[in-house]
Amino acid sequence: xxxxxxxxxxxxxxxxxxxxxxxxxxxxxxxxxxxxxxxxxxxxxxxxxxxxxxxxxxxxxxxxxxxxxxxxxxxxxxxxxxxxxxxxxxxxxxxxxxxxxxxxxxxxxxxxxxxxxxxxxxxxxxxxxxxxxxxxxxxxxxxxxxxxxxxxxxxxxxxxxxxxxxxxxxxxxxxxxxxxxxxxxxxxxxxxxxxxxxxxxxxxxxxxxxxxxxxxxxxxxxxxxxxxxxxxxxxxxxxxxxxxxxxxxxxxxxxxxxxxxxxxxxxxxxxxxxxxxxxxxxxxxxxxxxxxxxxxxxxxxxxxxxxxxxxxxxxxxxxxxxxxxxxxxxxxxxxxxxxxxxxxxxxxxxxxxxxxxxxxxxxxxxxxxxxxxxxxxxxxxxxxxxxxxxxxxxxxxxxxxxxxxxxxxxxxxxxxxxxxxxxxxxxxxxxxxxxxxxxxxxxxxxxxxxxxxxxxxxxxxxxxxxxxxxxxxxxxxxxxxxxxxxxxxxxxxxxxxxxxxxxxxxxxxxxxxxxxxxxxxxxxxxxxxxxxxxxxxxxxxxxxxxxxxxxxxxxxxxxxxxxxxxxxxxxxxxxxxxxxxxxxxxxxxxxxxxxxxxxxxxxxxxxxxxxxxxxxxxxxxxxxxxxxxxxxxxxxxxxxxxxxxxxxxxxxxxxxxxxxxxxxxxxxxxxxxxxxxxxxxxxxxxxxxxxxxxxxxxxxxxxxxxxxxxxxxxxxxxxxxxxxxxxxxxxxxxxxxxxxxxxxxxxxxxxxxxxxxxxxxxxxxxxxxxxxxxxxxxxxxxxxxxxxxxxxxxxxxxxxxxxxxxxxxxxxxxxxxxxxxxxxxxxxxxxxxxxxxxxxxxxxxxxxxxxxxxxxxxxxxxxxxxxxxxxxxxxxxxxxxxxxxxxxxxxxxxxxxxxxxxxxxxxxxxxxxxxxxxxxxxxxxxxxxxxxxxxxxxxxxxxxxxxxxxxxxxxxxxxxxxxx
Numbered sequence: 001x002x003x004x005x006x007x008x009x010x011x012x013x014x015x016x017x018x019x020x021x022x023x024x025x026x027x028x029x030x031x032x033x034x035x036x037x038x039x040x041x042x043x044x045x046x047x048x049x050x051x052x053x054x055x056x057x058x059x060x061x062x063x064x065x066x067x068x069x070x071x072x073x074x075x076x077x078x079x080x081x082x083x084x085x086x087x088x089x090x091x092x093x094x095x096x097x098x099x100x101x102x103x104x105x106x107x108x109x110x111x112x113x114x115x116x117x118x119x120x121x122x123x124x125x126x127x128x129x130x131x132x133x134x135x136x137x138x139x140x141x142x143x144x145x146x147x148x149x150x151x152x153x154x155x156x157x158x159x160x161x162x163x164x165x166x167x168x169x170x171x172x173x174x175x176x177x178x179x180x181x182x183x184x185x186x187x188x189x190x191x192x193x194x195x196x197x198x199x200x201x202x203x204x205x206x207x208x209x210x211x212x213x214x215x216x217x218x219x220x221x222x223x224x225x226x227x228x229x230x231x232x233x234x235x236x237x238x239x240x241x242x243x244x245x246x247x248x249x250x251x252x253x254x255x256x257x258x259x260x261x262x263x264x265x266x267x268x269x270x271x272x273x274x275x276x277x278x279x280x281x282x283x284x285x286x287x288x289x290x291x292x293x294x295x296x297x298x299x300x301x302x303x304x305x306x307x308x309x310x311x312x313x314x315x316x317x318x319x320x321x322x323x324x325x326x327x328x329x330x331x332x333x334x335x336x337x338x339x340x341x342x343x344x345x346x347x348x349x350x351x352x353x354x355x356x357x358x359x360x361x362x363x364x365x366x367x368x369x370x371x372x373x374x375x376x377x378x379x380x381x382x383x384x385x386x387x388x389x390x391x392x393x394x395x396x397x398x399x400x401x402x403x404x405x406x407x408x409x410x411x412x413x414x415x416x417x418x419x420x421x422x423x424x425x426x427x428x429x430x431x432x433x434x435x436x437x438x439x440x441x442x443x444x445x446x447x448x449x450x451x452x453x454x455x456x457x458x459x460x461x462x463x464x465x466x467x468x469x470x471x472x473x474x475x476x477x478x479x480x481x482x483x484x485x486x487x488x489x490x491x492x493x494x495x496x497x498x499x500x501x502x503x504x505x506x507x508x509x510x511x512x513x514x515x516x517x518x519x520x521x522x523x524x525x526x527x528x529x530x531x532x533x534x535x536x537x538x539x540x541x542x543x544x545x546x547x548x549x550x551x552x553x554x555x556x557x558x559x560x561x562x563x564x565x566x567x568x569x570x571x572x573x574x575x576x577x578x579x580x581x582x583x584x585x586x587x588x589x590x591x592x593x594x595x596x597x598x599x600x601x602x603x604x605x606x607x608x609x610x611x612x613x614x615x616x617x618x619x620x621x622x623x624x625x626x627x628x629x630x631x632x633x634x635x636x637x638x639x640x641x642x643x644x645x646x647x648x649x650x651x652x653x654x655x656x657x658x659x660x661x662x663x664x665x666x667x668x669x670x671x672x673x674x675x676x677x678x679x680x681x682x683x684x685x686x687x688x689x690x691x692x693x694x695x696x697x698x699x700x701x702x703x704x705x706x707x708x709x710x711x712x713x714x715x716x717x718x719x720x721x722x723x724x725x726x727x728x729x730x731x732x733x734x735x736x737x738x739x740x741x742x743x744x745x746x747x748x749x750x751x752x753x754x755x756x757x758x759x760x761x762x763x764x765x766x767x768x769x770x771x772x773x774x775x776x777x778x779x780x781x782x783x784x785x786x787x788x789x790x791x792x793x794x795x796x797x798x799x800x801x802x803x804x805x806x807x808x809x810x811x812x813x814x815x816x817x818x819x820x821x822x823x824x825x826x827x828x829x830x831x832x833x834x835x836x837x838x839x840x841x842x843x844x845x846x847x848x849x850x851x852x853x854x855x856x857x858x859x860x861x862x863x864x865x866x867x868x869x870x871x872x873x874x875x876x877x878x879x880x881x882x883x884x885x886x887x888x889x890x891x892x893x894x895x896x897x898x899x900x901x902x903x904x905x906x907x908x909x910x911x912x913x914x915x916x917x918x919x920x921x922x923x924x925x926x927x928x929x930x931x932x933x934x935x936x937x938x939x940x941x942x943x944x945x946x947x948x949x950x951x952x953x954x955x956x957x958x959x960x961x962x963x964x
Contacts, residue, residue, distance in 0.1 A: 001049050001469040003027040003158040004068040006042040006121055008131040009210050010153035015630060016166060021045055022710030023162040027464035032710050033057050035066060042121055044068040049255050049359060049469055054092025061100035064125040069096035070158050071118030071141040074251050108132055108205050115477055119143040131208040138475045139202035139452030142460060146197050147214045154208050160335025173592045178553050179417045182400040182580060183424040185339040188453045193336040202452050237490045238503035248476040249275040257359035260284045265301030267505060268364030272473055274508045276362055277309040285311040288349040291319045296524055304510045316352040320528050324538035328586060333465040337587045338458050339399035339580040341525050350466040359469060365459055366474040369446040370483035371501050372492035377442050381492045390428050399580040413553040439488045526575035531567045539582045589947045609945040613708060615701035618937035619862030619902055621855045622657050624701035629663035629677060636691055647686040649946045659856060660695060662702040666711045672724040676702055680834040683857040690834040694725050694786045696748055696865020699732055700938035704744060708940050715739050730786050743939030747932055750786055750869045755927035758877050758911060761785050763827060767879030771822035778819050781880040785873045785931060786866040788835050790823045791881045794842035802850040805842050806901045816854050839867055841882055843889035848897045862900035869931040872896055872907035907933045
């Protein structure tokens with residue numbers, strides 16, 4: 001399973017390709033690879049499921065056939081045997097490695113030999129360069145594309161946010177999209193909610209060349225069996241259904257990673273669970289429910305299934321109070337609106353599956369489409385012949401009923417829909433023209449149009465957001481073919497759907513599950529959209545008149561009345577309408593923001609929202625927001641309003657405490673991995689910043705964000721990440737000690753490019769200075785390694801123990817601030833800036849120093865990495881306050897254990913004699929090589945898109961020296 005991407009007959013920078021890969025790396029965290037040629041590139045993010053040590057993409061055959069692949073090919077062993085017999089050899093047993101040889105043997109018809117779920121991109125350079133894009137029979141693995149016909153450029157990717165990262169693809173809303181979304185809960189067919197962006201239909205083989213452009217061919221559906229093979233007897237039909245489903249479930253449990261099952265408590269997932277439990281001795285099952293008491297709770301049924309099948313059951317609970325925080329991530333991963341509230345549950349469920357250690361999950365999705373399980377299908381089939389069954393069926397597809405949605409539109413948008421025609425009308429016309437077999441017509445529409453758009457894309461995107469591969473036994477070719485061929489009486493009759501499936505499950509599931517009425521698993525939004533509830537307040541916040549007027553599609557007064565109606569007399573229809581509008585507005589905010597009016601740096605904004613990563617280094621006073629430096633101005637005058645917008649966004653989203661900013665990009669210097677620029681946000685106004693200095697904690701936060709973004713390969717213990725600090729020219733090497741998911745432990749080395757005598761790091765040239773404050777003169781040492789620091793003896797502040805130092809309050813804080821201001825005046829630095837920093841140091845225990853530091857805007861919870869660096873360096877300089885305290889504590893020169901209120905760390909300053917041996921007393925003979933700080937942890941806390949900020953075309957980066 002992977003995420004794939006690429007372009008053809010177009011150009012993209014390596015940075016673009018890295019960004020595209022990073023934006024879908026959650027779906028392929030185990031390896032990121034790409035290759036390119038003249039005008040084309042292919043890339044993949046791999047989630048290792050089969051042959052964990054093999055499977056390197058792209059797959060090649062010679063130099064002229066190159067392929068990337070997303071999905072699983074369940075018949076790869078048979079195909080490999082076939083191809084081996086024809087003379088092909090394979091370096092591994094990964095399923096995708098058969099694709100190039102299969103293409104060489106069968107040409108574009110190779111897709112017809114693949115049994116599984118897949119999307120494939122293959123470049124053939126043997127004659128005219130040709131790109132082939134292929135999707136599976138049902139559309140389980142979506143592939144989005146943008147073809148600029150005028151320029152002849154094609155871009156594609158597995159996910160929409162990644163596709164929009166190509167500079168040739170603009171995030172512009174498709175004007176009919178709102179009505180299409182509200183009429184069917186998400187757009188059906190090829191068109192997405194973005195203008196000019198399509199999704200390949202199921203069972204499609206697309207060919208792209210420069211001379212011929214893009215041509216799509218739909219492969220024929222699998223043939224129905226002959227009438228003689230169709231079982232007419234109920235028992236035979238049920239047995240055949242069970243046999244096929246059992247075979248597919250057992251095939252789909254084969255993997256080189258742990259496999260689980262999702263059990264909702266209903267027939268479909270329950271039967272898949274029962275059959276999987278036959279093949280897996282220790283099957284784990286997962287069910288999700290909502291904390292508290294809510295309607296339609298299915299956890300009891302799920303537990304019964306688990307007990308009946310003897311599985312190890314996991315009950316996942318989510319708190320509805322957290323839905324407003326969860327929803328932006330869900331909308332972002334989907335890439336376009338989906339009005340089914342189950343999206344939140346799906347996202348949270350698969351996160352829990354992954355956190356429990358599982359990479360694969362089997363589900364019962366698609367059984368309703370195949371066997372007539374939906375109420376709308378049963379109602380349409382059972383409708384009298386002299387009635388028009390089409391309008392009620394089409395209305396049942398909608399998120400908002402036709403009359404209600406028309407009443408919510410502005411007059412202009414209502415006229416637009418009337419002129420263009422509603423997708424609901426197009427669906428109705430298609431159904432009426434299909435023929436007389438109602439169930440066949442409905443089944444073909446449900447499987448061919450609704451299932452891939454509404455259902456499968458949701459499952460794919462939200463499971464892969466958690467790095468989980470979902471396998472769908474009901475979507476397998478043999479089950480599909482069998483279900484299509486069954487006569488109506490064994491699917492829908494007498495108001496009952498899925499008759500043959502119930503019969504097949506008899507004795508294999510608890511009777512209570514088989515007898516229970518069908519109940520769609522969804523979010524009880526009518527109960528949750530009540531006055532004062534978090535979800536209702538979130539809807540009020542997003543669906544304001546100002547926001548809606550900006551788009552000109554929805555009438556603000558009508559929407560406000562809709563919300564008030566739900567508050568006064570709640571009902572399911574109104575609740576789903578509000579939910580749908582909320583999701584749509586959130587999608588617009590994330591992907592299609594209104595112009596911000598930010599100053600242009602010369603190149604002009606291209607309109608794509610900025611992606612921000614939030615990461616926290618342990619011991620830092622606050623998290624760091626990590627931004628793409630290549631999409632921000634370099635000039636401080638232009639950068640300041642852009643960063644002000646970032647701070648406004650942080651404040652609006654409840655992250656106003658984030659005062660550290662890392663502007664990051666892959667380094668253009670051959671000796672470094674990352675170029676990093678630190679910005680300290682200051683209190684007293686959202687437009688106040690200090691652009692000088694460095695922050696070691698922020699560097700660590702930037703590294704875990706860079707790994708998530710794909711700017712670094714997946715980190716492993718022993719790796720070293722080399723960072724060039726553009727603020728002051730520092731060189732920082734971060735050595736990976738330990739790696740966990742989205743986090744790591746590091747040893748940080750501040751390396752001196754040119755070793756200097758240790759005394760050169762004294763800011764005034766003196767080991768101590770007398771700083772005049774309101775309380776009189778105070779002895780302090782001013783040292784700068786990375787950042788300027790002021791060190792004072794804690795005992796001179798009346799702090800005679802470590803406990804007193806760590807408990808010091810506002811009085812001591814005020815005295816330290818006075819000393820810092822005196823140092824600022826001595827050094828000629830701005831009084832309102834972040835530098836110099838200050839720390840009180842005490843030598844209370846043998847071999848250790850206790851430190852209490854001041855940060856912006858209060859006490860530091862520990863000590864900055866640059867503070868630990870300066871302290872270690874200062875202990876090597878005779879006559880400084882830290883040197884005296886380290887000697888009194890018995891610390892070896894330059895080697896200290898540092899205690900802070902939030903923990904301890906170790907720092908080592910490596911000094912050597914400048915020429916020949918040194919007795920250690922002559923500091924002019926000692927040069928500082930590097931300073932190392934160990935046991936530093938950092939973890940990624942989240943990512944989001946800053947829709948109010950667009951990117952800029954920039955000049956090359958420059959280094960800005962620190963002003964001493």
